[in-house]
Amino acid sequence: MSAGxxxxxxxxxxxxxxxxxxxxxxxxxxxxxxxxxxKDDPEISDADYDALRRRFDAIADRFPSIARxxxxxxxxxxxxxxxxxxxxxxxxxxSLSNAFDGEEVTEFVNRIRRFLxxxxxxxxxxxxxxKIDGLSAALRYENGRFIQGATRGDGTVGEDITRNLRTIxxxxxxxxxxxxxxxIRGEVxxxxxxxxxxxxAQEASGAKVFANPRxxxxxxxxQLDSSITTRRxxxxxxxxxxxxxxxxxxxxxxxxxxxxxxxFQTNPLTRLCxxxxxxxxxxxxIAEQRATxxxxxxxxxxxxxxxxWQDRLGMVSRAPRWAIAHxxxxxxxxxxxxxxxxxxxxxxxxxxxxxxxxxxxxxVVVSNATLHNEDEVRRKGVxxxxxxxxxxxxxxxxxxxRVIEDKRPxxxxxxxxxxxxxxxLKTPVIRIEGEAVRRCGGGLACPFQAVERLKHFVSRxxxxxxxxxxxxxxxxxxxxxxxxxxxxxxxxxxxxxxxxREGWGEKSVDNLLAAIEGRRSIGLDKMIYALGIRQVGQxxxxxxxSNYGTLGAWRTAMLEAGKTAPDGDESTDMPxxxxxxxxxxxxxxxxxxxxxxxxxxxxxxxxxVSDLENELxxxxxxxxxxxDSPVAGKTVVFTGTLATMGRSEAKxxxxxxxxxxxxxxxxKTDYVIVGARPSSTRFxxx
DNA sequence: GAGCCTCGAGTTCC
DNA sequence: CTCGAGGCTC
Numbered sequence: 054m055s056a057g058x059x060x061x062x063x064x065x066x067x068x069x070x071x072x073x074x075x076x077x078x079x080x081x082x083x084x085x086x087x088x089x090x091x092k093d094d095p096e097i098s099d100a101d102y103d104a105l106r107r108r109f110d111a112i113a114d115r116f117p118s119i120a121r122x123x124x125x126x127x128x129x130x131x132x133x134x135x136x137x138x139x140x141x142x143x144x145x146x147x148s149l150s151n152a153f154d155g156e157e158v159t160e161f162v163n164r165i166r167r168f169l170x171x172x173x174x175x176x177x178x179x180x181x182x183x184k185i186d187g188l189s190a191a192l193r194y195e196n197g198r199f200i201q202g203a204t205r206g207d208g209t210v211g212e213d214i215t216r217n218l219r220t221i222x223x224x225x226x227x228x229x230x231x232x233x234x235x236x237i238r239g240e241v242x243x244x245x246x247x248x249x250x251x252x253x254a255q256e257a258s259g260a261k262v263f264a265n266p267r268x269x270x271x272x273x274x275x276q277l278d279s280s281i282t283t284r285r286x287x288x289x290x291x292x293x294x295x296x297x298x299x300x301x302x303x304x305x306x307x308x309x310x311x312x313x314x315x316x317f318q319t320n321p322l323t324r325l326c327x328x329x330x331x332x333x334x335x336x337x338x339i340a341e342q343r344a345t346x347x348x349x350x351x352x353x354x355x356x357x358x359x360x361x362w363q364d365r366l367g368m369v370s371r372a373p374r375w376a377i378a379h380x381x382x383x384x385x386x387x388x389x390x391x392x393x394x395x396x397x398x399x400x401x402x403x404x405x406x407x408x409x410x411x412x413x414x415x416x417v418v419v420s421n422a423t424l425h426n427e428d429e430v431r432r433k434g435v436x437x438x439x440x441x442x443x444x445x446x447x448x449x450x451x452x453x454x455r456v457i458e459d460k461r462p463x464x465x466x467x468x469x470x471x472x473x474x475x476x477x478l479k480t481p482v483i484r485i486e487g488e489a490v491r492r493c494g495g496g497l498a499c500p501f502q503a504v505e506r507l508k509h510f511v512s513r514x515x516x517x518x519x520x521x522x523x524x525x526x527x528x529x530x531x532x533x534x535x536x537x538x539x540x541x542x543x544x545x546x547x548x549x550x551x552x553x554r555e556g557w558g559e560k561s562v563d564n565l566l567a568a569i570e571g572r573r574s575i576g577l578d579k580m581i582y583a584l585g586i587r588q589v590g591q592x593x594x595x596x597x598x599s600n601y602g603t604l605g606a607w608r609t610a611m612l613e614a615g616k617t618a619p620d621g622d623e624s625t626d627m628p629x630x631x632x633x634x635x636x637x638x639x640x641x642x643x644x645x646x647x648x649x650x651x652x653x654x655x656x657x658x659x660x661x662v663s664d665l666e667n668e669l670x671x672x673x674x675x676x677x678x679x680x681d682s683p684v685a686g687k688t689v690v691f692t693g694t695l696a697t698m699g700r701s702e703a704k705x706x707x708x709x710x711x712x713x714x715x716x717x718x719x720x721k722t723d724y725v726i727v728g729a730r731p732s733s734t735r736f737x738x739x
Numbered sequence: 740g741a742g743c744c745t746c747g748a749g750t751t752c753c
Numbered sequence: 754c755t756c757g758a759g760g761c762t763c
Binding site for chain 2: 264268369396399400402404417418419420421422423445449450587588589590591592593
Binding site: 740741742743744745746747748749750751 | 762
């Protein structure tokens with residue numbers, strides 16, 4: 054449905070219009086389901102999605118005969134559309150760290166020199182190439198044949214878009230003289246002229262117009278029907294590789310040459326540079342050509358040329374140490390700051406948000422921007438009524454860059470952070486010494502926090518109840534249908550009342566209740582995460598679940614741990630066994646332990662937990678045990694520098710063998726792995 | 740005690 | 754995505 058198109062109410066539709074509309078809505082809903090569940094990248098807000106669903110249901114209720122004939126309609130909302138198959142990348146697709154000025158580029162090259170301990174006169178060859186604003190893809194060739202292509206996804210798991218990639222002329226289907234296994238990586242993009250032509254055609258046919266070439270390429274690549282992709286003129290620049298059975302070159306530049314020999318397109322502006330000055334000159338040259346290039350770029354990427362150096366440099370978190378993206382300055386726009394509102398998060402954090410006169414930045418209309426916290430507001434000196442400069446950080450999230458003070462209206466006053474929570478209780482706001490955030494002091498009692506906690510409870514990484522999004526939680530809360538998590542599982546007692554609610558029919562209520570029933574059985578880790586304890590996110594919840602095994606054991610341990618030092622004076626009290634066990638878990642320190650203890654010290658928390666215990670079937674955390682491993686069920690401590698792999702890798706490997714990894718030695722410790730002793734490394738190399 | 744890395748929390752837009 | 758903070762290593 055295109056915006057602005059007049060929507061008729063279901064009563065005014067004739068049967069033909071109804072059929073057409075239902076078909077379109079079903080397709081649209083299926084697409085958003087896929088974006089939301091499959092791609093984890095929703096295109097519309099939950100509210101807009103709900104509106105689509107409601108409109109579909111309203112029309113379907115009035116024309117049941119048509120609704121029945123539409124196969125997908127029956128399953129709308131019940132199951133996400135099939136979409137694309139998942140592909141696990143054999144080697145993760147990394148992201149790049151960014152540089153925004155010459156100084157950061159110099160620092161990047163210096164870091165490399167230090168890391169490699171290079172002599173001052175030894176040059177570091179780096180390949181500079183434009184950073185194409187498209188979508189990265191991985192192409193797998195086996196014995197010279199293109200067998201599978203995937204999107205980047207989250208870097209670890211992408212989607213199988215082989216059929217659509219096969220329609221791209223720049224992607225050869227056969228390679229001569231290629232290694233047996235060869236995974237080529239590069240960027241799928243649309244040229245500016247093809248983009249303009251596509252949009253004209255879309256407009257002429259009344260279809261959706263794309264905001265920019267990148268979105269058009271994304272939309273085209275994600276077509277389930279690859280005959281549509283064929284008609285879109287997509288292109289591909291190759292620039293990197295993933296898994297290879299034998300390394301075909303010793304340098305980045307040499308590899309690019311091979312890519313050309315195999316028939317790939319590589320970017321013609323790519324150059325090998327020897328010094329930072331050369332890199333920056335190349336950057337300036339590419340920046341100058343930017344407007345006249347036939348495709349969009351958003352910066353220049355620098356990569357260490359020698360592959361043996363790339364190997365040595367390795368990576369930092371999820372980005373290689375041997376490459377960086379020198380980004381062009383983000384597009385900026387001026388607008389008026391109309392108001393500063395305060396939002397309350399689930400932990401009570403009060404976040405100021407700038408309400409802006411809507412303005413287009415980078416092809417997107419922006420009307421809100423976060424101001425993070427009190428310090429940020431003060432640092433930027435923003436006042437209501439100011440004209441401010443906006444940009445989209447990383448081309449995504451809008452931020453206020455600065456105030457144009459010359460345009461400040463007379464009589465404006467500095468922003469005063471409110472002293473009380475905007476909720477009905479007007480609880481005084483607390484700012485803990487040394488912390489940046491201000492929090493509502495109301496804790497569990499604050500109604501805003503309560504709603505946010507419920508939203509967190511049903512969120513995607515927690516209970517993920519379909520049909521129970523933020524909007525519904527808000528509405529059910531206001532009507533007192535859901536005031537605590539356990540109420541969700543008693544919602545079916547209000548079935549009749551629900552069906553009378555505006556926007557809710559027989560079908561949608563049935564679907565919702567079915568979705569809720571489907572979540573009655575849940576893993577302990579998700580259960581812990583859903584509780585929304587401060588500092589306990591997905592990773593920590595998993596850690597706790599795997600260490601304590603059952604809800605009961607965890608609760609008992611947390612209550613026991615809380616019996617230490619009620620005055621909080623740790624220096625005089627030895628931690629009890631329960632607390633020292635907790636602190637012995639790798640990644641859990643005193644701060645996280647205190648928040649856990651504080652949670653269980655609340656009467657209300659205990660009620661919520663036992664209520665859920667009655668309603669739910671909580672599955673003990675499934676440890677993927679390789680039963681015959683010598684470390685299964687044992688507690689292992691790593692210390693010192695490991696020779697063959699990083700600490701985190703060793704930890705992951707040991708855990709995959711069923712071991713628990715602790716941070717320090719205690720009486721429960723079975724093995725201590727020190728350095729690279731051969732007798733110990735056998736645990737890491739099964 | 741400094742510096743690195745991971746995790747948590749909050750946010751925006753289509 | 755970005756920032757801040759906690760936890761760990763050196």
